């Protein structure tokens with residue numbers, strides 16, 4: 495298996511406050527890795543550090559064999575990293591279809607795996623909403639749209655920050671189905687989540703983060719039976 499993304503001893507500060515304390519993580523190609531932790535554990539900050547949104551004070555980040563520790567977000571995107579933040583920003587005045595077309599580009603090496611017809615096939619709900627203004631979609635529909643939009647850039651890896659947060663169970667089930675299908679189709683995904691149950695059927699492996707440190711790593715099957723870790727770090 496080829497390693498696509500690696501964080502080595504990543505520390506991040508917001509002003510004088512240290513938020514991440516030497517985070518290590520490795521994501522293999524064609525795998526889905528869950529980054530689990532409670533509210534405020536440091537999941538979003540880890541995702542932002544990987545995407546280049548917050549600076550890394552110490553440690554290194556490697557992507558597709560390159561050191562990208564100090565590369566700006568657009569350079570990481572060009573190398574094939576698609577970061578989907580938790581605030582689900584769509585272009586509200588544009589239709590669903592236009593939101594997708596705006597993001598269409600070939601990925602690294604000219605790959606064009608994702609086209610509009612394939613998006614409609616994978617996201618039937620979006621097909622029905624293709625002419626709807628994106629600002630009028632529900633939170634869950636917008637979440638599906640931002641995932642689909644990220645795919646239109648034909649990335650090598652998807653970084654998804656809390657895609658299930660605050661959404662109704664029925665749409666969470668649809669997002670889960672889409673992510674399982676993407677994984678089965680060979681996508682590489684890093685999924686930050688508080689909701690362990692959401693991750694169990696999507697990710698093969700999980701990292702547990704607490705107070706800015708990775709405190710545990712296990713297969714998701716193992717973790718679902720690990721009451722001690724779940725009680726200590728995931729509040730369930």
Ligand SMILES: Nc1ncnc2c1ncn2[C@@H]1O[C@H](COP(=O)(O)OP(=O)(O)OP(=O)(O)O)[C@@H](O)[C@H]1O
Pocket residue numbers: 508511513531532533534535536537538539540688
């Ligand atoms: N811009 C910021 N300035 C200062 N502190 C911040 C900032 N953003 C986050 N923090 C703090 O950093 C810590 C980690 O936050 P982070 O958002 O990474 O956690 P999280 O695990 O993603 O939690 P959540 O599920 O709430 O998003 C928290 O204590 C948070 O209050």
